[in-house]
Amino acid sequence: MSESMRGMRLGSQSLESDKGVELSARQLVEFKCPKGHDFTLAFAEGVELPLVWQCQRCQASAQRFADGELVTGEATEEDAPRTHYDMVKERRSEQELEDLLEEMLVSMRKRRAQGHVSA
Numbered sequence: 001m002s003e004s005m006r007g008m009r010l011g012s013q014s015l016e017s018d019k020g021v022e023l024s025a026r027q028l029v030e031f032k033c034p035k036g037h038d039f040t041l042a043f044a045e046g047v048e049l050p051l052v053w054q055c056q057r058c059q060a061s062a063q064r065f066a067d068g069e070l071v072t073g074e075a076t077e078e079d080a081p082r083t084h085y086d087m088v089k090e091r092r093s094e095q096e097l098e099d100l101l102e103e104m105l106v107s108m109r110k111r112r113a114q115g116h117v118s119a
């Protein structure tokens with residue numbers, strides 16, 4: 001009886017794990033329009049960054065820059081797998097805990113069947 005209680009407590013602990021961690025992460029992105037206006041915007045980490053943004057002064061299409069260099073489409077792919085990986089990791093740890101819980105219950109029942117068979 002007491003062993004099954006311990007198993008339940010283990011399960012509820014895992015549900016309280018990290019939430020809202022990604023919200024605090026920010027990245028500054030630089031844009032420069034053909035007329036030389038440059039500005040910086042803050043984006044949440046993990047979102048797909050636009051390569052082009054409308055210039056706030058002349059409405060022209062400003063292009064994304066990083067360290068003074070024009071950014072092409074390749075850089076955005078780096079961010080995508082990170083959030084995906086987090087989701088997979090989260091799902092897996094939940095599954096592992098469920099497996100662990102079941103293992104405990106099975107071994108408990110087995111021990112009970114082998115050992116003292118008390119009503």
Ligand SMILES: [Zn+2]
Nearest residue numbers: 033037055058
């Ligand atoms: Zn401009």
